[in-house]
Amino acid sequence: MRYRMTFAAGLAVGYVLGAKAGKARYEQLVRTARRVAESPAVQETAGVVGAQVSGAGKAVYGRVSERMPVSSLKDFLARPTEEEAAHLSGTGPDGAGGADTGSR
Secondary structure (H helix, E strand, C coil), X not given: CHHHHHHHHHHHHHHXXXXXXXXXXXXXXXXXXXXXXXXXXXXXXXXXXXXXXXXXXXXXXXXXXXHCCHHHHHHHHHCXXXXXXXXXXXXCCCCCECCCCCCC
16 A cells, blocks of 8 residues: 555656646657757667668577578477377377276
8 A cells, every 4th residue: 555655646746747847848858859869860870770780680580590490490399299199109108008998
């Protein structure tokens, strides 16, 4: 209960401080953020970072696919479990005969 009251008090303080700052301050912050986001230096940096991330992603994908090709994952998932293999071979999982004795 104490945490709920602390959270509610924090909300109230935030609301009051936000209301005092008013819409003019909010609009000023929005204008500043837009100006920064639209600046050529930020745009150029974002393009460079995006290209590096894309290149790194392709490199990681290439290395992972070399070590574990997609076909090996498909083969791994297609392999039967020990119980399925025992059932297919006609023996039980413990090596005994696979005849069902009906004792369940």
